Amino acid sequence: MIDATSGRKILLLSLAAGFGLWAVAFVALYAMLSIGCAFGWDRGSLVLGLSLQRLQLLLLLGIFLALHVALVVGLSARQQRSDTATDRFLHSAARLAAIAALAASMFTYCGTVLLTTCNP
Amino acid sequence: MLAGATVIFLATSLALAGAFIPSIRPLLTPKRLILWGGLVVPSLGLTALVAGAFTLGERLLPRQGAETLRIEVVARQFAWEFRYPGTPVATRDVLHIPVGRDIDFAVTSEDVIHSFWIPRLGGKIDAIPGHKNIVRLRADAPGTYGGICAEYCGEGHAPMRFIVIAHAPEDYEAALTSEAAR
Ligand SMILES: [Cu+2]
Numbered sequence: 001m002i003d004a005t006s007g008r009k010i011l012l013l014s015l016a017a018g019f020g021l022w023a024v025a026f027v028a029l030y031a032m033l034s035i036g037c038a039f040g041w042d043r044g045s046l047v048l049g050l051s052l053q054r055l056q057l058l059l060l061l062g063i064f065l066a067l068h069v070a071l072v073v074g075l076s077a078r079q080q081r082s083d084t085a086t087d088r089f090l091h092s093a094a095r096l097a098a099i100a101a102l103a104a105s106m107f108t109y110c111g112t113v114l115l116t117t118c119n120p
Numbered sequence: 121m122l123a124g125a126t127v128i129f130l131a132t133s134l135a136l137a138g139a140f141i142p143s144i145r146p147l148l149t150p151k152r153l154i155l156w157g158g159l160v161v162p163s164l165g166l167t168a169l170v171a172g173a174f175t176l177g178e179r180l181l182p183r184q185g186a187e188t189l190r191i192e193v194v195a196r197q198f199a200w201e202f203r204y205p206g207t208p209v210a211t212r213d214v215l216h217i218p219v220g221r222d223i224d225f226a227v228t229s230e231d232v233i234h235s236f237w238i239p240r241l242g243g244k245i246d247a248i249p250g251h252k253n254i255v256r257l258r259a260d261a262p263g264t265y266g267g268i269c270a271e272y273c274g275e276g277h278a279p280m281r282f283i284v285i286a287h288a289p290e291d292y293e294a295a296l297t298s299e300a301a302r
Contacts, residue, residue: 107166111174119254120183 011087014094017071018101025064025105029112032060037118057112064109068102124165131161182224182254189218193227195234195247195269198276209300213282216299218292219262227253235271238284244270259286 033053036042041053050058075098079091135157138148182188192203193215202215217223227236229247237244238257245255259265269280287295 107170115174116178116181120181 008087008090011090011094014075015090015097017075017094018068018098019104021064021067021071022101022105022108025061025109028064029057029060029109032056033117042118051117053117057117061109061112065102065105068098068105072098072102131157180256182256188222188224188256190224190226191215191217193225193236193247194230195227195236195273196230197232197274198269198280200236200267200269200280200282204296207296207300209296211299215267215282215284216292216295217259217284217286218289219259219286220289222256222258225255225257227255232273233271234269234273234280236267237270238265238267240265241284246271259284262286262288 036053036056041056042051044051046052046055072095075091075095079088079095082088082091134144135148135153138144190205192205194201194203200213200215202211203209204216225236225245227245227247228251229249231249233249234247235244236247236255241257241259243255245253247253263286265284265286267282267284269277273280285295
């Protein structure tokens with residue numbers, strides 16, 4: 001059983017969940033970009049004219065966007081089950097922050113789709 | 121830049137005027153301020169900046185082309201050596217470049233990490249032993265530019281400077297020839 005106080009602690013943490021996910025995606029994409037360049041994954045094409053580098057980055061981005069959507073959906077579902085006014089406020093703030101983080105991820109990582117990945 | 125600064129200045133002035141002129145105040149509802157000042161305007165500004173940075177970044181990539189020139193830069197405690205591929209010329213602490221042409225500088229070091237920087241021509245890049253970093257720069261006007269080492273590299277770091285001479289295309293060949301004769 002989670003009592004009210006510890007439940008609220010988790011709720012407080014969920015305020016940072018959306019942008020926490022954004023930050024994890026940033027580190028993951030940056031790391032995999034650098035690893036791919038070091039191993040020359042950007043050379044040649046694997047499927048449909050896309051290089052291994054592009055494919056793995058797109059896959060990673062896809063996973064993180066799906067996690068973002070799952071977070072928004074999950075928080076929306078929990079919002080409906082909150083009873084006190086404080087809980088309702090925290091839930092709605094966390095949900096809106098998660099939506100903003102999804103938009104932020106789409107905006108900041110759109111370069112993954114288009115830009116040259118490694119120094120030629 | 122001036123146009124953007126003017127727009128931001130006027131918008132801020134309007135918000136400030138609301139504090140003094142009561143008739144403006146009804147226009148500045150919290151909802152409007154948050155929507156326009158917090159969402160629409162920053163989003164438009166950031167989108168323009170990101171689009172600009174992306175296109176500029178693509179153009180700055182050192183792609184091999186017939187148009188671009190390559191110059192090799194070797195840093196060591198505490199001097200700069202410049203080599204001009206296709207010629208036997210090597211210069212020390214003086215860099216000759218032609219005007220109006222993209223130049224890819226392949227920068228490396230023989231000892232510790234240095235950093236190659238010509239502030240008036242753009243960004244700097246680290247000179248790392250055993251590794252070649254490339255930075256693309258371009259001088260649009262002939263003249264002399266100062267260059268420095270931008271990474272602390274030892275006792276002689278501060279005076280580790282070089283001079284960049286940007287020549288008109290025909291003078292550039294002549295400058296290299298006279299350097300070769302030395
Ligand atoms: Cu140095």
